[in-house]
Amino acid sequence: MNIRFYNARILTMEEPLSIINGELHVSGNTISYVGTSAQAPKDDKFDREIDCKWNLLMPGFKDAHTHSAMTLMRSYADDMPLQDWLNQMIFPVEAKMGAEENIYFTKLAVMEYLTSGITAAMEMYLDPYAIQLAFSECGFRNVQVSGINKFGPSLEEMEKRYIELNKKDDLSSYMLGFHAEYTCEKGLLEDIAAMANKYKAPVFAHISETKKEVEECKGRYGVSPIELLDQMGMFNYGGGGYHLVHVSDEDIEIIKKRKMYVVTNPASNLKLASGIAPIKRYLDEKIPVAIGTDGPASNNCLDMFREMFLVTGLSKVREEDAACCDAIDVLKMATVNGAEAMGLEDCKYLTKGSKADLIMIDLSKPNMQPLHNIPKNIVYAGSKLNVALTMINGKVLYEDGQFNIGIDQEELYAKCNDLFKKIYGAAN
Amino acid sequence: MNIRFYNARILTMEEPLSIINGELHVSGNTISYVGTSAQAPKDDKFDREIDCKWNLLMPGFKDAHTHSAMTLMRSYADDMPLQDWLNQMIFPVEAKMGAEENIYFTKLAVMEYLTSGITAAMEMYLDPYAIQLAFSECGFRNVQVSGINKFGPSLEEMEKRYIELNKKDDLSSYMLGFHAEYTCEKGLLEDIAAMANKYKAPVFAHISETKKEVEECKGRYGVSPIELLDQMGMFNYGGGGYHLVHVSDEDIEIIKKRKMYVVTNPASNLKLASGIAPIKRYLDEKIPVAIGTDGPASNNCLDMFREMFLVTGLSKVREEDAACCDAIDVLKMATVNGAEAMGLEDCKYLTKGSKADLIMIDLSKPNMQPLHNIPKNIVYAGSKLNVALTMINGKVLYEDGQFNIGIDQEELYAKCNDLFKKIYGAAN
Secondary structure: OEEEEEEEEEEOOOOOOOEEEEEEEEEOOEEEEEEOOOOOOOOOOOOEEEEOOOOEEEEOEEEEEEOHHHHHHOOOOOOOOHHHHHHHHHHHHHHOOOHHHHHHHHHHHHHHHHHOOEEEEEEOOOOHHHHHHHHHHHOOEEEEEOOEEOOEOOHHHHHHHHHHHOOOEOOEEEEEEEEEHHHOOHHHHHHHHHHHHHHOOOEEEEEOOOHHHHHHHHHHHOOOHHHHHHHOOOOOOOEEEEEOOOOOHHHHHHHHHOOOEEEEOHHHHHHOOOOOOOHHHHHHOOOOEEEOOOOOOOOOOOOHHHHHHHHHHHHHHHHOOOOOOOHHHHHHHHHHHHHHHOOOHHHOOOOOOOEOOEEEEOOOOHHHOOOOOHHHHHHHHOOHHHEEEEEEOOEEEEEOOEEOOOOOHHHHHHHHHHHHHHHHHHHO | OEEEEEEEEEEOOOOOOOEEEEEEEEEOOEEEEEEOOOOOOOOOOOOEEEEOOOOEEEEOEEEEEEOHHHHHHOOOOOOOOHHHHHHHHHHHHHOOOOHHHHHHHHHHHHHHHHHOOEEEEEEOOOOHHHHHHHHHHHOOEEEEEOOEEOOEOOHHHHHHHHHHHOOOOOOEEEEEEEEEHHHOOHHHHHHHHHHHHHOOOOEEEEEOOOHHHHHHHHHHHOOOHHHHHHHOOOOOOOEEEEEOOOOOHHHHHHHHHOOOEEEEOHHHHHHOOOOOOOHHHHHHOOOOEEEOOOOOOOOOOOOHHHHHHHHHHHHHHHHOOOOOOOHHHHHHHHHHHHHHHOOOHHHOOOOOOOEOOEEEEOOOOHHHOOOOOHHHHHHHHOOHHHEEEEEEOOEEEEEOOEEOOOOOHHHHHHHHHHHHHHHHHHHO
């Protein structure tokens, strides 16, 4: 399909940020023109022309850490201490989840991502073959990360997944990773590090999410999780950490030296009482920060608008400095930095030759008025209500509240509610 | 108009919380029936029957602290230290605002309240006659609070407003109040307290929002703002404080003794780096907490869903206790407690005889699925996207994204953008 968006404000996210008034052309899965209408090629044929009515086109948000199928646990395990939450509520449910649950609840999550303008997710969850299938059937761009830990899978299985699932199709890729230091034996971590060095690959994991995690790691090994992992050569080819709430000066030096990404998950860190990450410090140190929603058992929603406000708001209150963590930096985290962390270099700008992963922000809702500073309006006042259209890989998957992902919405909800009852009947 | 809502889930917010499957009838501005369809009166005639498709009806949210017309400053003064923000950006703009700005930007705010399911606002801003007109013309329920301070108006003018604007129409009321201790001379505060005692009236004000405010008050008078005000008899007939972030044990005792309300404004407290209010302590002490958005220069959006998540999330991280500040308590703050603080006793439940101030939450959006615990879904995952309908005083003012408040939306936006340019041209 060739699609022309016209009468558009366009925020390409290239530096320096500016808004173009003009049009954007999509040819297949690629952006073929961005610029003024006067300069646009006149001989292109379009299957569809979309009047943007001077609403805003911008790159889709990149959700750089999530566990999509945890939509199954939404509002099931709230207002509980972290350890009870994990041991009594989450683990027993996960033990009952099969491919079917992974597929249907991942698809439910995809629907929610689309409503929030999220066009790609960095996923870590249970059954990567089922999950890849779910994402791909919906047309949703996904970067899966291995969540290996002492309960499984085997190292050989992880390597097989890395080979088979990486670039399985145009929408899917797979990266090395592991769940967390505290769920892996030392030998396993060393084996993962060896594999990262074998493939010259970056590695991602949950790191330093809670004070307790850091203290227990120091108790076991005398060093912080990042120090331990770096000693093994885990990040010789980069990668990053999810959460990174509790870090030392030494940790910061390693993060910089290894060119690691910080993926921050502020809503989850609030709801599980983990703490507030030192985002201002990361910005000062020029460490790239991306943003994730985390899974909907600990958040409980998949909403980049909520996360963006929290990144800047929590930094301001943490540092007692209303001037810190500018909204524009946060908008870059949610788009450009996320794309870079996920290896989606061709999805980060709205430029000719980039993949057509874009959203239309409805500026005609009252929360976007007046139109004084549109990027700040998005970060400080934006909501799912402002997402008029979400396009991934050149396909419009969500528009005016309707989904176009090959799913009967009512059927999916009925199936999810049935599976919910089946699982919880079995788990309780 | 007589309206019948059927095929509805109904959360009346009466204790103990439960969801009724049935229907709700509105007769004029009043709820005339809530219950099962089997027991519903069969002889009522309706002007309109609304199939709720098993979506949820609940009381509208009550925004218990706001400055609506600050929509004029949205994204104008962000990422700045508080004092520069106030002195360089906010005050010079406010000095240029006349009745016209107050009217149009209040109406813009009303539109946004409706998208967030907010059916009443406790307002404190510049020109109460213009503001009352703006709210009333839209059909929006409003409780204005005097913001008197050393710059104006006179005490006589405040009393005149109290008499004239209180219960001016069925939608509007007016309460005594003042801006804050730090913007009033001691003599003025004493005069306000005397007036509160004369009218046996509650008093509301910004209190203990920042550490600096509390320290400076102690420097001036040797006591905290609450202690100072209580010594004058300010809260002999109740009232409450906006923000109340920085309080002592002595302050807490006064708040309890005077049966004051705490109105918390978490998003504003983040964005201005004021701190995190001790909501768990207030809950433990059985102090009623209501929720406000504050004005859109310091938030920047009017969204009760954001505020609700923040109230519980920030409490959890502040107390390092994921179990504290249950979502259900927060839902009560946003509805029942807000109504009580604002003197809107007849708007707090969906019960026969109550005013028909209600909203329909769209459960068919993916963020509300599965339907395991609907109240928690609303607090933890809800967004403006879920507000399908907002009714105030028996009139549907917002439905399926369309407004019915006697305003041409495009005209209003054009006017607001023009006024914005006029004001900022003059202010800079």
